[in-house]
Amino acid sequence: MRRRREKENTGHNVWRSxxxxxxxxxxxxxxxxCVTLFQSQINYEKSIKEQQEKLVLQDEYTKQIMEQQGVVEDQQNQLSDQQDQLASQDELLAAxxxxxxxxxxxxxxxQKKLAAQSVTLADQQSALDEKTTQLATQQKRIDNIIGVKADVIEALKKEFASNSMTVEIDANNGALVMDSSVLFDYDETELSDAGKEVLAQVLPIYCNVLLDPQYYxxxxxxxxxxYTDSSGGYEYNxxxxxxxxxxxxEYLLELSQNFLSExxxxxxxxxxxxxxxSSSNLILDANGNEDAEASRRVEVKFRLKDEEMIEELRGILDTSAEETQTENTTEAVQE
Structure with missing residues (x-):
């Protein structure tokens, strides 16, 4: 029984084990x-978190990409504007x-015109230099003529003064003026005795000075x-x-035989x-009225040979002035 029980107990223990x-x-x-599920849960959560983080990163990347695309678009627009500006600048540069x-x-x-003007100016300067030389020469002659005329007038005054004669000599032209009433009776053409006496005194002195070797x-x-006054007709006067x-x-020529050599x-x-x-050069008084007595006169004066040259030079100077004015006007119009 005991073995049976031990056998039964052994079977029971085996089953229990x-x-x-x-x-x-x-x-x-x-x-x-449980560990696997827990680990899976952890891995899942971690995966979810990683996915969320990836999504966040993706959103950030997307945002950055969008921003970069915007920047690129702005840069493209700027580039397009710059290209337009460059095109405009090219057109401006071409213009x-x-x-x-x-x-x-x-x-x-x-420059071509200036070169031509320079040549013209050189020619004009040369011509001007030539004219200047001519004018200087002529001016010297004029000064000489003026000096001679002044010397003759001064010599006439001194000669009359040395002969104790009060005679009025025109300081400008050296004229000796005598009233007709002193030389002629009224409306007469023959010299009076008084007139001859006056002429016999003044004409020899006047002519001797003019015919002096240093002047003649x-x-x-x-x-x-x-000259006459205005009374009577012009032809008669x-x-x-x-x-x-x-x-x-005639009286001077008659007298000259007495005081001049042949x-x-x-x-x-x-x-x-x-x-x-006639009456073409009347003498007027201070009021501008005719002085009949002074107008009736005879003047004895002289003219030097080169006085015509003075008039000619005046004409040259006037012509030169007109030419200079014309040239200045032409240059002003050309400028």
């Missing part, structure tokens, strides 16, 4: 499952280049001019003034000129 073992295995399996080419052409043309080489004319001036000239008499006849002017 088996059950315990199976329970342990089951518990172990459950533990493994400026054309302007520069035009300016260069104008400059070349102006300059002498062109000794002129006797007759013209004849009267001519006959009176001729009477003075050579100087010849010079006197060659250079003597007689004119009648």
């Amino acid at each position: 088996y059950s315990d073992m199976m329970a342990g295995i089951l518990l172990l399996f459950v533990l493994i499952m 400026q280049k054309q302007q520069l080419d035009d300016l260069a052409a104008q400059l070349a043309d102006q 080489s300059y002498l062109a004319e000794i002129i006797i001019d007759g 013209l004849e009267l003034s001519q006959r009176r001036s001729l009477a003075v000239a 050579d100087n008499q010849t010079l006197l006849r060659q250079n003597l000129t007689v004119n009648g002017h």
